[in-house]
Amino acid sequence: MKNEKQYNQSFADEVFRRVDFGQEIKKCMQCGVCAASCPLSLDMDYSPRKIFAMIRAGKREEVLSSEALLLCTSCYACKVRCPRGIPVVDVMHGLAHYALSQGYVPRKNTAIFAGEFWSQIYKKGRIDEKDLSRRYFFADGFIPGIRNSLELADIGISMLLHKRMKVLPERSIKGIGALRKMLDKADEVRKGGAVS
């Protein structure tokens, strides 16, 4: 019987061209070792294996809005175990970054937290944990911010009492100006196409 099914290759081409490590997907043989190794694959709408298959099948919307992209814990089990040597975790990270750059927000909380994380690096060169949590809690405004803070207040207070919180605000590193120039340049270079 002739296979009449036609796949649209354009999304796969887009991923190969524009997503960091996107080309690696070409090596996938759909064995599912990544899905079996992933600590949160059962909580994902699509496992990494399915995501790779869907990219080849041209399912752009489903892939870029998939919660799986932001449920990666970065445990690297998939990368260690992939029999084809695909750095699965790096591909998932590349897809997450690309999805957000295209306006998709697969998991709101993690996206906000991670966005604040990166902007702290860009502003100061280092992370101030308490400031990061505060910005995350108050991302939706003052009232939700108070509610979120109260919700986890016991954890914050116990950390403060046990010297596990920096009391003074984090200062910028001395070379912050140069670091920003480097990060801007990396962005500019990257716009010419995926590097790896």
Add this chain to the structure above:
Amino acid sequence: MKYFLYWGCSLEASGANFLVSLRPACEALGMEFEEIDDWNCCGASISYVGGNDLAIKVLNARNLALAEAAGGFDIVAPCSSCYIQMNKVNHEIQQDPELASTVNEILAEGGLSYSGNIKVRHLLDVLYHDIGVKTIADHVVYPLDGIKVAGYVGCQSVRPYGEYDSVENPVIQDKILTALGAEAAYFPNKMRCCGSGIFLTEMEHCARLVADILNDAIGHGAELVSTVCPMCAMNLENYQGRINKLLGTEFDIPIVYLTQLMAVAFGMDPKTDAALNYNIIPPEKVLNRALH
């Protein structure tokens, strides 16, 4: 031996008991540490959302370049996220000349360059391969006799390369625990993920991961869990009460850094050296059997 100590952002805050105990415990073994002047964040496990891959490589290359210019000693990265990020980028730059030249072009914006001659190492690697369990055992004054400890390694400490210990069944932490006089519990979940950097934002999914790890440790008779990662310690200790609420469990097991156990066994001060007062779930109730 002299090393750069790249302790990173967490060890100055939520992981403070790691840094406080690491210095005296390791210096007693003859290790000498220097800070990488003006180091920046490694990007940790969620920087990929905001930063592209090249930008994250540049973050780590800047630290490598600073270290190379300041003497080129091996870098010890006690935080597992710092270790995996910096080590990964270092390997990628060393193996890919085209990437190395792109990164160097970008580093030049800040007057820096990196030729690829630094080694990035995990604390467990250095303790086991440079110092050795015999030297560690020789420093023990108060052996942790009769204390059963689950050595939790976590994901990022040996992955992805497995350069100094097995990626599937690492044994070095258990060997160090044994050298301290403790009994290392059988602990098949020692490599299971705790949720890492997304625990706070994805708690309803990650609580189960920590419960699986703690149940395994307690089920095999452990009275303490020892770790070498600030993220693991945060998720296993600081969120333990929250996990109990979410899942109806009754966990109350202390989580300590391996270096805290070393400081205790080496007869150092329980507060100023072992930083036991930094722990939220008090480990003294178990460690008092060894404390002087």
